[in-house]
Amino acid sequence: MQAINASIGVDRALWRQDIAGSRAHAAMLAHVGIISPADQAAIDAGLAGIGAEIADGSFAFSEALEDIHMNIEARLAERAGDAGRRLHTARSRNDQVATDFRLWVRDAIDAAQAQLADLMLALASRAAEHACTVMPGFTHLQTAQPVTFGHHLLAYVEMFARDRGRFGDCRQRLNECPLGSAALAGTSFPIDRDMTAAALGFDRPTANSLDAVSDRDFALEYLSAAAICAVHLSRFAEEVVIWCSAPYGFLRLSDAFTTGSSIMPQKRNPDAAELTRGKTGRVVGALVALLTVMKGLPMAYAKDMQEDKEPVFDATAALGLSLAATAGMVRDVQPDTARMRAAAGAGFSTATDLADWLVRALGLPFRAAHHVTGRLVARAEAKGVGLEQLSLAEMREEEPGITAELFGVLGVDASVASRTSFGGTAPDRVAAQAARWLAALA
Ligand code: ARG
Secondary structure, rough: OOEEEEEHHHHHHHHHHHHHHHHHHHHHHOOOOOOOOOHHHHHHHHHHHHHHHHHHOOOOOOOOOHHHHHHHHHHHHHHOOOHOOOOOOOHHHHHHHOOOHHHHHHHHHHHHHHHHHHHHHHHHHHHHHOOOOOOEEOOOEEEEEEEHHHHHHHHHHHHHHHHHHHHHHHHHOEEEEEEOOOOOOOOOOOOOHHHHHHOOHHHHHHHOOOHHOOOOOHHHHHHHHHHHHHHHHHHHHHHHHHHHHOOOEEOOHHHOOOOOOOOOOOOOOOOOHHHHHHHHHHHHHHHHHHHHHHHHOOOOOOOOHHHHHHHHHHHHHHHHHHHHHHHHHHHHHHEEEHHHHHHOOOOOOOOOHHHHHHHHHHOOOOEEEEEEHOOOOOOOOHHOOOHHOOOOOHHHHHHOOOHHHHHHHOOHHHHHHHOOOOOOHHHHHHHHHHHHHHHHOO
């Protein structure tokens, strides 16, 4: 029973939040006259001392005492006697753990948001640096149209900005204090829940005691935001892995973010990117695990909910490492701009520019222009050359109206420079977006 029942091995991580919650609770109990000022002083000093013991590693955690709440409370009774035994008046471990866990998740959200801001700053700085660096843009991982490397990086800034927004939304809804809900029904003691809520930085107390002790949707929302963020990190990591490979050769990471092979001396493996991609499994798994724990639980508290912490702690560690590694790689990575440029022009990437020119200069309907372009691509492909290497005469065999001016739109620089629509890849647009983000993040 002890082996399955004890959670101290996991929930000891809540010790700071548990002590903060208990100190706020004791101050409130004294304020409304439920305990004496002398008892509160003894409780407060005792809890401060216990905090110091845990911080310096001298605290003896006991599995027989089940969880962090009972471990701290038992030690408080040793240190403060009956005053310590009065602390648990007008509360239960059910509202206590719900409060501790909200405080912990709130800190985790703040940490994730700070790390996201740092990552976005790194991406926006590199984007400003590479506003004019052309590379192939892909759909279906097939060369589609030239884009700039800066534009590509800023796409991730947008994703990570939404991730920050999701964490922020979650924090706002999370920030209500369960303390004082007691076991499930509230308490007959004349407690002041506004006081404890304010002391712990919550916006207000929760309005329904059953809900407060029995739901974990704040943790589910946090894990949902974390899972989406991890998927974004994983997509970026995947691109780093592909682009660092020899056949692509777009990027090079230094030794700081790669490892060598024990047998193949030429290897420079992008392990940090691969692990970021791999750790996504933990984060997504944590969300699914907690959803599954909560599904079908009748109100109010059930011990199943003790299984809420491990996935949240594990996902938080995985996300923190992934965010740090990604920001590090973004700052470290060196693009091979010559290779990117060469690849940008391959694969008939400016075929759309050709079709657009036929529409603009000759007034062809887009579908007709698309057809002519397809025939020109087929000719070039059959000859094994690029579009710009077809002669004007060959072009005119497909469309007599074509003039030499067409060759001006077939280069990759002209192509990206022409994409001036808002949100487009034109270097001026990219530079402006990078500057906007850099200013917003400063
Ligand atoms: N360790 C428990 C948890 O994490 C604390 C709450 C226990 N409450 C109870 N009624 N047994 O959920």
